[in-house]
Each structure stands twice: as C-alpha cells, then as structure tokens.
Amino acid sequence: MQVTRRQFFKICASGLGSSSLAMLGFAPGEALAETRNFKLARTTETRNTCPYCSVGCGILIYGLGDKAKNVHTKVIHIEGDPDHPVNRGTLCPKGVGLLDFVQSPNRLKHPEYRAPGSKEWKRISWDEAFTRISKLMKEDRDKNFIDKNKDGVTVNRWVSTGFLAASASSNESGYITHKVVRSLGMLSFDNQARV
Amino acid sequence: MNTETRVLEPGQIEAPAGQIPFLRLARPDVFKQRAERLLQLSLGDSQGGHSIGGYLALLATLAQAQQQALDHFPAAPLPTPEQQALCREHGMPVLGAQAWPRDPSWRGVLKTILQHMAAAPLTAPASAVVARLMQTGGTELESIASKLLAGDLSDVDAQDMPFVAAALQVYWVRMAAELGEHAFGKLEQGGLCPVCGSHPVAGIVRVGGMEQGLRYLCCSLCATEWHMVRIKCSNCESTHKINYYTLENSNGAVKAESCNDCNTYLKLLYLEKDSQMEAVADDLATLALDVLMGETGKVRGGLNLFFHPGSAQV
Numbered sequence: 001m002q003v004t005r006r007q008f009f010k011i012c013a014s015g016l017g018s019s020s021l022a023m024l025g026f027a028p029g030e031a032l033a034e035t036r037n038f039k040l041a042r043t044t045e046t047r048n049t050c051p052y053c054s055v056g057c058g059i060l061i062y063g064l065g066d067k068a069k070n071v072h073t074k075v076i077h078i079e080g081d082p083d084h085p086v087n088r089g090t091l092c093p094k095g096v097g098l099l100d101f102v103q104s105p106n107r108l109k110h111p112e113y114r115a116p117g118s119k120e121w122k123r124i125s126w127d128e129a130f131t132r133i134s135k136l137m138k139e140d141r142d143k144n145f146i147d148k149n150k151d152g153v154t155v156n157r158w159v160s161t162g163f164l165a166a167s168a169s170s171n172e173s174g175y176i177t178h179k180v181v182r183s184l185g186m187l188s189f190d191n192q193a194r195v
Numbered sequence: 196m197n198t199e200t201r202v203l204e205p206g207q208i209e210a211p212a213g214q215i216p217f218l219r220l221a222r223p224d225v226f227k228q229r230a231e232r233l234l235q236l237s238l239g240d241s242q243g244g245h246s247i248g249g250y251l252a253l254l255a256t257l258a259q260a261q262q263q264a265l266d267h268f269p270a271a272p273l274p275t276p277e278q279q280a281l282c283r284e285h286g287m288p289v290l291g292a293q294a295w296p297r298d299p300s301w302r303g304v305l306k307t308i309l310q311h312m313a314a315a316p317l318t319a320p321a322s323a324v325v326a327r328l329m330q331t332g333g334t335e336l337e338s339i340a341s342k343l344l345a346g347d348l349s350d351v352d353a354q355d356m357p358f359v360a361a362a363l364q365v366y367w368v369r370m371a372a373e374l375g376e377h378a379f380g381k382l383e384q385g386g387l388c389p390v391c392g393s394h395p396v397a398g399i400v401r402v403g404g405m406e407q408g409l410r411y412l413c414c415s416l417c418a419t420e421w422h423m424v425r426i427k428c429s430n431c432e433s434t435h436k437i438n439y440y441t442l443e444n445s446n447g448a449v450k451a452e453s454c455n456d457c458n459t460y461l462k463l464l465y466l467e468k469d470s471q472m473e474a475v476a477d478d479l480a481t482l483a484l485d486v487l488m489g490e491t492g493k494v495r496g497g498l499n500l501f502f503h504p505g506s507a508q509v
Contacts, residue, residue, distance in 0.1 A: 008459060008494045008495060008496060009348065009494060009495055009504055010489040010492075010493070010494050010495065010504075011482070011485035011486055011488070011489045011495060011504045012486070012489050012504075012505075013486050013489075013490075014505075015504050015505030015506055016486075016504075016505055017505060018353060018505035018506045019353055019502065019503055019504050019505035020250075020353045020354065020356055020357055020501070020502050020503040021247060021250050021502070022353075022505070023320060023352075023353040023354045023503075024250065024253065024318060024320050024321045024324065024354060024357075025249075025318030025319060025320040025321055026247060026249045026250040026253075026318070028247075030246040030247070031246040031247050031482055031483065031486075032486075033246075034246045034483055035482075035483045035486045035487065038442045038443065038483050038484075038487060039442070039443040039487075040440045040441070040442065040443065040484075040487050040488075040491070041440065041441050041442070041443040041444075042438055042439070042440055043438075043439040043440070043441060043447070043450065044438060044439060045425065045426050045437070045439055046426070047425075047426050047434075060408075060425065060426070079408065080408075081408075081425070082407060082408030082409045082425065083215070083409065083424045083425055088215075089407050089408050089409075
C-alpha cells in the first residue's frame with residue numbers, strides 16, 4: 001500500500017490564520033495566546049517484565065522527566081501490560097507493589113557481604129564481589145568436580161554448587177546463563193527467584 | 196484465489212476469552228456522541244470558555260447534521276463478495292478511501308448536511324461557504340473529495356474541508372456498517388484503518404474490564420477503531436525512542452505519542468483520566484498541544500478532517 005507523506009503536516013502558529021478555524025470566522029488569537037501559557041512536559045512509558053517470578057508478566061512503567069535536560073527520570077506508576085499475552089494487564093499483589101519496590105530506601109543497589117557468623121552487612125566493590133565469587137567457585141569446583149563415575153564413564157559433573165539466575169531474564173540471557181553454567185559442569189540452576 | 200471455496204472469515208469463529216478484540220466499527224450514534232462532546236467542550240470548563248469554543252460549537256452542529264444524514268441514508272452500492280475476498284487476501288482495505296469508486300449518493304448526504312447547517316445560526320463566512328457549496332456542481336465536489344481523501348491538503352480549501360469531509364464520513368460509516376465487522380481483515384500496515392486505509396485521527400486508551408489499558412486507533416474517515424499495541428509508533432511501528440508529551444500541569448488525559456525514528460506524533464486519549472473523551476472532538480480541543488509539538492519540529496501522523504491546518508504545511 002502506498003502511504004503518501006502528504007498526509008503529514010505540522011500544525012504551526014503561523015498557519016492558523018489560514019486554517020479552517022480562521023477561514024470560517026473564528027479568530028485564532030485566543031488559541032495562540034493560550035498556547036504561549038503552556039509548556040510541554042515529557043513523560044515516558046516503558047515496556048518491561050516483572051522481576052519477581054518465572055510467570056514473566058509484562059508491565060508498563062510510567063516515568064516523568066526530561067532526560068535531555070539532565071533531569072533524573074522518576075518512575076511514577078507501574079501497571080500490567082494490557083497487550084502482554086501472559087497477564088493481559090493483570091498483576092498479582094507483589095507485582096502491583098512494584099513501585100514501592102523500585103523506590104524502597106532498603107533497595108539493594110550495590111554488592112554487600114556478610115561474613116559467616118557475622119550480623120553485619122558490609123558494602124564491597126563489584127571487583128571484590130566477582131573476585132570472591134570466582135575464587136570460591138574455583139576452590140569448590142577443584143575439590144568436588146567429578147570427571148568419571150564409578151563405572152569409569154566420563155560425566156564431568158559439579159554438583160556441590162548451584163546457580164540462581166533471574167526470573168525476568170530474556171531468552172538471550174537464559175541462553176548465556178545456560179552456556180556459562182553448564183560448561184562449568186554445574187547441574188543445579190534455576191531461574192525461579194519467587195521463593 | 197478461488198472465491199467459491201468456503202474459507203472461514205475473520206470473525207466467524209468466536210473469539211476465546213482473553214483474546215484482544217481487533218476491530219470495532221463506528222456505533223450507529225457515532226455522530227450524535229461526537230456532537231455532544233463537541234458541544235460540551237465548546238462551553239469550556241470552570242476556568243472559563245474554550246479558546247476555540249465558537250469553532251467547536253459550529254462543528255457540534257455539523258456533527259448533529261451528520262447524525263441526521265446517517266439516520267436517513269439510503270442503501271449505497273457495496274463491494275461484491277469477490278472484491279472483498281480479494282482485498283482481504285492481499286491485505287488491502289475493502290473500502291479504500293482512494294480506491295473505492297464513490298457512489299454519487301454521498302453528494303446527497305452533503306446536501307442534507309448543508310441544508311441542516313443553513314438552518315442553524317452561523318458566522319458570516321460559514322454561511323457563505325454553505326451557500327456556495329450548495330451551488331457547487333458534482334464534478335467539482337468529486338474533485339474536492341478526491342484531493343481530500345488523498346490527503347492532498349494544499350489543494351483543498353480550508354473552508355470547504357469540514358463540510359465535504361462530514362459527508363464523506365457519513366458515507367463511509369454507512370458502508371462499513373452495511374458490510375459488518377467480519378468483512379474486514381488486518382492490513383499489512385498496522386497504523387492504517389483496516390476498513391478504508393485512512394490514517395487515524397487519534398488513539399484511545401480504553402478503560403474497564405477486558406479493554407482496560409488497550410490502545411485503539413480511531414479512523415479519521417470512518418470512525419472505525421482498531422487495536423494497536425501500546426508504546427509503538429502508529430506511523431512507522433517502531434518501538435524505541437517513543438516519548439509522550441503532555442501540557443504541563445494538565446491531568447495527562449491527552450498525550451502526544453511521538454516517535455524519533457519517523458519524527459511524527461499522534462495524540463492518545465486516556466479514558467481512565469476522562470471517560471467522556473471522543474477522538475475527533477478532543478483532538479481539536481487540544482490544539483495547543485499540536486502547536487507546541489509543531490514547535491519541537493514534530494509532524495502530525497494523522498489528519499483531523501474537521502480542521503485544515505492552514506498554509507504552513509510541511
């Protein structure tokens with residue numbers, strides 16, 4: 001089908017004088033004066049997936065603020081995505097509470113570490129976190145990796161460590177998770193963060 | 196395609212619960228509703244009168260005339276079942292605004308509308324236009340209609356446009372109603388009307404029950420509403436770089452959904468904020484939003500046939 005660009009036009013203050021409004025006897029002056037009293041406010045609507053559970057409900061996030069003017073965008077409302085085939089606009093009570101989750105002062109924003117036996121959470125850097133996790137993983141894998149079973153068949157298993165990924169992951173991050181985890185020989189991993 | 200074969204057409208199978216209804220034709224009282232809303236808007240709000248209240252009141256009278264003409268419209272020729280099937284097969288609109296050979300009866304509708312208008316109190320320029328259009332010959336009216344339906348506004352007189360468009364709207368609404376919803380399938384272009392291929396006048400975000408939060412685009416010509424996924428440009432169907440603009444300190448009932456990919460915008464009416472809103476009426480009543488969007492360089496992605504924007508076109 002042919003779509004002609006002629007259908008598209010800008011509505012300009014300068015054009016109003018020859019618009020249907022003016023040509024049928026209504027002075028556009030008041031409308032123009034009114035326009036000068038208004039300013040545009042920019043808002044956003046963003047499609048996303050609820051992070052809670054493996055049902056993967058679609059959500060719409062409403063934001064306020066102009067990124068271009070270096071103002072921090074604020075999330076003002078979250079609701080179920082009416083077009084999403086899984087939830088068709090509905091949300092469970094946890095999903096309905098997502099706005100509080102986003103704005104919670106207790107929200108985890110950086111890695112923290114609590115040593116065994118300690119009651120204190122200590123903030124650490126991402127580098128420290130990654131180094132510690134990989135060190136412990138390697139230590140455990142070196143100690144417990146099973147390359148052959150009792151019949152001498154190669155199995156390459158690592159069953160002493162498990163992996164919990166995110167429920168809101170896309171297909172692609174699911175694929176990458178699978179590649180990383182399985183290639184280490186790990187058998188237990190899940191994307192269920194609800195429980 | 197062999198049109199003898201009985202193939203189930205869209206709509207013949209009952210939609211299972213939870214499926215999004217794709218299409219809704221204009222209701223039989225579409226113009227009455229529009230007239231009432233235009234009249235209501237023309238009176239302004241508690242802050243005072245509307246800045247283009249006089250014009251909205253004129254259009255309210257015009258929409259009343261449309262309703263009267265629709266109620267008394269005689270049957271007009273329709274596409275044959277073969278033509279309909281061919282259109283559906285190729286994803287073409289069955290009643291294409293530019294392709295469909297118009298029946299002269301639409302000019303009878305125009306006459307009825309003009310008579311109704313002539314009897315109403317009008318401004319001097321509007322009276323003169325009505326009188327002139329009454330005398331305009333069929334060939335010229337057809338030529339105006341063709342340019343209008345092609346969206347070629349530079350050649351359409353800003354005075355004639357609302358009246359001629361009003362008659363064409365009645366004609367298309369009637370034809371679509373005669374054929375019924377099952378006659379229409381989806382088009383390749385999700386942003387064009389599945390009935391007549393026209394651009395939408397605005398989008399409506401519905402409220403309540405099954406339809407809560409669903410966006411429907413409203414046809415500028417035949418008032419058909421068709422579903423389109425939210426947060427998607429109704430012109431180029433891009434889903435990123437979509438922004439929403441509203442007038443600062445307004446209740447956010449009307450937002451301009453703009454696309455940075457194709458540089459267009461279309462207004463969305465959020466019924467949740469104001470359930471009285473109607474696409475054509477509320478689009479016109481928020482002209483200030485258009486002017487401000489125009490100042491940001493954005494171009495409107497659809498026509499309002501009741502409003503010729505004047506000579507400063509892109």
